[in-house]
Amino acid sequence: MxxxxxxxxxxxxxxxxxxxxxxxxxxxxxxxxxxxxxxxxxxxxxxxxxxxxxxxxLTEITVEEPEILVDQRWLQGSPAAPPAKPVDPTKPPVLAGYSIGRFRVKNARISFHPNARTTAEVTINYEAEDVAVDASGRIRSGEQELALQQIKINSESDGARPVRLEEFRIKGRVKEGVLELDELALQQPELHATPTLLAALMGTAAEMKEQHVARQAKSKPDTVPVIKTPEVSAGAGSLLTGIRIGRLEIVDAGVSAKRFVEGNPMGMVLPESEVHFTYRTSGIEWRFGQAPTMGAHALEVAYLSVAAPGNQGHIRMKEAQLQVAKLQEGQPVRVERLQMLEPQVRWTPVLRKLLNQVRGQQAAPAADACQTQQMLPGRQCSPVCCW
Structure with missing residues (x-):
């Protein structure tokens, strides 16, 4: 002991x-x-x-079936320590020159309990070959594969499971400071947002921020030593200087927003929304200090619904397909294909007001005009007001 x-x-x-x-x-x-x-x-x-x-x-390190519980005590951190000596960035990193032939984590189970109302769980498998740190502190590696499986967030306050991900998988390597991923795939991600869930998560984030600020204030020295170094080019000394993704897939995703009515804990009013989709793209590349580039996009919508409470207007469609050509810098977005199956639009003043609130705008005067028009004797809804 x-x-x-x-x-x-x-x-x-x-x-x-x-x-x-x-x-x-x-x-x-x-x-x-x-x-x-x-x-x-x-x-x-x-x-x-x-x-x-x-x-x-180091030839090999394997960690088998570890279990980690991250609770409130971990989030609060350790007591403030004395200020550390300043680090001279001109000196090589401590791990410079070290390498490991293979590092594996098998079936790691991590539980996250930020408060009494919310819990999260994930299973992790990771394997990396020929990982090394060069003299400048940059990492290079052979093949790496990371799989996050059965990601779940449970909210007792909502009595629901608002976040779920069947599998998140990436496979690639690090070369000359660039993270090269052959694939990045998310299988069956689900996000079901509700006011009580967002309030709980934001409360947890605010609490963690307050604790961090308090620890920083306790450990902050009266004077901060500064070591002047020669100016270096952008990205120099960074562990990573860019990212390249061969293929990105989000398969069978589901996103919804429910119960954002008047008087909810978040104070925002939103339409009842739900969408199920699959998204694919390729050829993503980003370098430090440069704009990212991407290949063609393909979006397949299995179901879409945006509705006002009480069946007071909606936008729905059974299926949709959208294909966008490769994005070119300085060129407009080119849509190659747009197809919708059984779209339904019932446009009402209530739905319009909700959508304007989502955009952070007040309801347009035309909505009031529509309401006035409907109230006048002998008048019917125009096509602009009711579809």
């Missing part, structure tokens, strides 16, 4: 042989106050002997 700040650590076993093979078993970290387990590492293996450390070359 050992105490680490507010936590109590327990280790089942640790073996390190003369060949540098390391095995850590049964590492558990518990909150001393609540007794809750915040970290569990069943098994960690690697080749980290003295010969490996002297050559700055």
């Amino acid at each position: 050992a105490q680490i700040g507010p936590y109590q650590a327990q280790l089942e076993g640790l073996d390190l042989n003369r060949n540098g093979h390391l095995e850590v078993r049964g590492l558990v970290l518990k909150d001393r106050q609540s007794g809750a387990t915040v970290l569990r590492l069943p098994r960690v293996t690697g080749e980290v002997g003295m010969d490996h450390l002297r050559s700055k070359r």
